[in-house]
Amino acid sequence: MKSLVNPAPPAPAGPPPPLTVAAEPRPGGRQRAAELLQRQGVLAVLVLLCVISSFLFSSFATLDNTRGITIQASFLSVVALGMTLVIVTGGIDLSVGSVFALGGVVAAWASQYGFLPALLLPLVVCGAIGTVNGLLVAKAGMAPFIVTLASLLGARGLLLALTHEGARTYLVPRGSAFQKLGGGAVWGFGYPVLIALALFGLGGLVLQRTSFGQALFAVGGSGDAALLMGLPVARTKVLVYTLSGLLAGFAGALNAARLSSGVTIIGVGMELDAISAVVIGGTLLVGGAGSVSGTLWGVLLLGVIQNLINQIGSLNSSYQSVVSGGFLIVVVVAQRYLSAARRGT
Amino acid sequence: MTSFALPRGLDRPRIADALQRYGVYGAVLALLVFNGIFTDHFLTADNLRTQLVQVAPVVIVALGMALVIGTEGVDLSVGSTMALSGALLPLYLGYGLLPSLLVALLAGVVVGLVNGSLVALVGLQPIVATLALFVGGRGLALVIADGQLKQIENTDLLSLGTDSVLGVPVVVLIAGVLAALVAGLVQRTTFGRQLVAVGGNRKAAALAGLPVRRVLIGVYVICGVLAALAGVLATARLTASDPSSLGNLMELSAITAVVVGGTPLTGGSVRVLGTVFGALLMQLLHATLVTHDLHDSTAQMVQAGIILVAVYVARERRAR
Numbered sequence: 001m002k003s004l005v006n007p008a009p010p011a012p013a014g015p016p017p018p019l020t021v022a023a024e025p026r027p028g029g030r031q032r033a034a035e036l037l038q039r040q041g042v043l044a045v046l047v048l049l050c051v052i053s054s055f056l057f058s059s060f061a062t063l064d065n066t067r068g069i070t071i072q073a074s075f076l077s078v079v080a081l082g083m084t085l086v087i088v089t090g091g092i093d094l095s096v097g098s099v100f101a102l103g104g105v106v107a108a109w110a111s112q113y114g115f116l117p118a119l120l121l122p123l124v125v126c127g128a129i130g131t132v133n134g135l136l137v138a139k140a141g142m143a144p145f146i147v148t149l150a151s152l153l154g155a156r157g158l159l160l161a162l163t164h165e166g167a168r169t170y171l172v173p174r175g176s177a178f179q180k181l182g183g184g185a186v187w188g189f190g191y192p193v194l195i196a197l198a199l200f201g202l203g204g205l206v207l208q209r210t211s212f213g214q215a216l217f218a219v220g221g222s223g224d225a226a227l228l229m230g231l232p233v234a235r236t237k238v239l240v241y242t243l244s245g246l247l248a249g250f251a252g253a254l255n256a257a258r259l260s261s262g263v264t265i266i267g268v269g270m271e272l273d274a275i276s277a278v279v280i281g282g283t284l285l286v287g288g289a290g291s292v293s294g295t296l297w298g299v300l301l302l303g304v305i306q307n308l309i310n311q312i313g314s315l316n317s318s319y320q321s322v323v324s325g326g327f328l329i330v331v332v333v334a335q336r337y338l339s340a341a342r343r344g345t
Numbered sequence: 346m347t348s349f350a351l352p353r354g355l356d357r358p359r360i361a362d363a364l365q366r367y368g369v370y371g372a373v374l375a376l377l378v379f380n381g382i383f384t385d386h387f388l389t390a391d392n393l394r395t396q397l398v399q400v401a402p403v404v405i406v407a408l409g410m411a412l413v414i415g416t417e418g419v420d421l422s423v424g425s426t427m428a429l430s431g432a433l434l435p436l437y438l439g440y441g442l443l444p445s446l447l448v449a450l451l452a453g454v455v456v457g458l459v460n461g462s463l464v465a466l467v468g469l470q471p472i473v474a475t476l477a478l479f480v481g482g483r484g485l486a487l488v489i490a491d492g493q494l495k496q497i498e499n500t501d502l503l504s505l506g507t508d509s510v511l512g513v514p515v516v517v518l519i520a521g522v523l524a525a526l527v528a529g530l531v532q533r534t535t536f537g538r539q540l541v542a543v544g545g546n547r548k549a550a551a552l553a554g555l556p557v558r559r560v561l562i563g564v565y566v567i568c569g570v571l572a573a574l575a576g577v578l579a580t581a582r583l584t585a586s587d588p589s590s591l592g593n594l595m596e597l598s599a600i601t602a603v604v605v606g607g608t609p610l611t612g613g614s615v616r617v618l619g620t621v622f623g624a625l626l627m628q629l630l631h632a633t634l635v636t637h638d639l640h641d642s643t644a645q646m647v648q649a650g651i652i653l654v655a656v657y658v659a660r661e662r663r664a665r
Contacts, residue, residue, distance in 0.1 A: 140657060160640065285472065325479075325480035326477075
């Protein structure tokens with residue numbers, strides 16, 4: 001870990017790069033190493049941590065424990081997937097925690113009318129909130145930070161209104177198809193885990209292989225340049241906030257199915273967990289660069305840290321946020337120096 | 346921009362400008378008038394005193410936040426800093442009020458130094474730099490306090506939260522004095538001018554030879570100390586140190602107060618009096634809605650609407 005934090009020494013002054021656009025200078029060994037570390041560093045840390053922990057704790061590398069970690073991580077990961085896309089465009093979505101909770105309550109309420117309402121209604125409500133966020137950011141030109149801060153409050157208010165100020169808890173009918181969506185499992189791995197994996201596969205394809213994904217990078221890299229290139233910047237932004245709302249609401253619905261009820265007090269601070277996971281995963285908060293796989297490793301890393309602190313037992317659970325926060329500092333500082341090393345400055 | 350229905354000199358940007366400049370004062374006044382007419386026992390000394398005591402910690406934190414936002418930054422860690430100083434406070438109360446107060450405030454200095462260094466020296470975005478201590482700070486507070494709520498028995502400390510001077514609660518006095526000090530800092534000192542210059546255009550400020558890094562670190566340290574002080578005062582008023590709930594969502598309240606008070610998120614200007622009134626507006630609004638039997642949920646949604654309106658108006662002005 002130490003080598004990650006050390007600032008890279010200034011690159012030796014080589015011959016000046018050629019001035020033609022076509023002949024990009026070949027990245028040197030150090031730059032390539034920095035790039036690899038930046039891309040795969042989190043995965044390496046995750047694997048290393050898992051290997052060490054399985055030697056230290058006999059109960060770590062068991063199937064049961066793995067199932068536990070993955071089901072815990074699955075809900076946050078779906079929220080963080082949407083957050084990744086928003087952050088790639090240079091935006092941020094602080095409303096996801098409230099929207100997650102709202103989606104759960106709406107799904108639990110709608111589940112009395114059957115499987116489809118329970119799945120679709122939260123998507124409609126939460127997608128609409130995302131669209132409003134997107135319109136305010138893209139069309140009204142307001143700061144994403146503030147727009148989504150307002151919808152953090154607004155969505156929580158709506159949730160409280162729906163539950164009679166949090167006094168009513170809507171239950172998912174026992175044995176319903178919707179409950180099975182959250183509680184069912186294949187080889188012990190819950191459906192939410194499989195759904196999250198599928199969504200990440202899809203998200204990776206969209207980001208890397210579609211013109212929409214390329215537009216996200218372009219908008220995040222430079223909105224003005226993207227406009228000049230003729231990209232539909234406003235539409236891309238509206239879409240990405242809508243997607244974030246949809247994913248947060250869907251994760252909330254899955255969670256409600258898992259818990260068999262719409263819990264009103266969850267999701268507080270979830271936006272910051274999601275942002276942490278995205279940042280740890282190597283997506284730059286300034287936009288224009290990032291990957292969904294990194295986010296997946298980021299979420300898992302946070303989950304493994306939590307699990308380890310539980311394994312140690314004698315440590316109280318407050319250490320989890322201390323370790324997560326410390327880790328976040330190390331990662332972002334390392335990212336910063338790795339980016340500098342990659343540019344060869 | 347031309348406008349057809351409005352007389353000369355009252356075009357839209359100018360109205361937006363006036364709204365942004367004076368809207369928050371007008372809104373506070375309107376709320377007071379409304380409550381004077383429609384709410385029993387609202388405009389009484391007792392109720393107003395209660396409102397001011399409740400808003401005082403928010404004002405103190407928001408003052409620091411206004412300075413940070415003035416440099417085009419943001420500090421997410423203020424709530425955790427409050428929890429941290431609140432957790433440290435009872436540890437040294439055995440040696441008297443002053444040592445424990447110093448330790449608690451020192452926590453604010455350290456938090457500010459970490460945040461400021463990450464922003465100014467490492468070059469991280471403020472939101473990322475302060476996110477780490479937002480996540481870790483409260484955990485640290487819980488670790489220090491062993492996850493427990495601690496009753497405060499030191500009478501010197503408790504009197505900070507309950508005493509009044511000439512009918513004005515001490516916490517309100519402290520908030521008022523701090524607001525005056527911060528206003529003076531912004532308007533009358535070199536540091537204040539440098540801060541505004543750094544927020545307006547960091548590159549230009551650096552080229553002009555301003556000590557950009559020192560200014561940035563200084564601003565985050567001031568914000569951290571103010572948050573730590575708010576943590577101390579809130580602990581004194583609650584007569585207990587509760588690291589798990591102290592300062593929860595404070596970053597949002599503080600940012601809201603600053604933004605509603607007319608300080609642009611894009612930096613380059615700090616509205617101190619506006620920030621105080623921004624905090625007052627949100628407090629009075631909440632009190633009004635709740636006394637009129639509107640629920641917390643409605644209050645929250647109205648709050649969200651106010652934030653959006655304030656920022657929309659600010660955007661209008663910038664677009665001119």
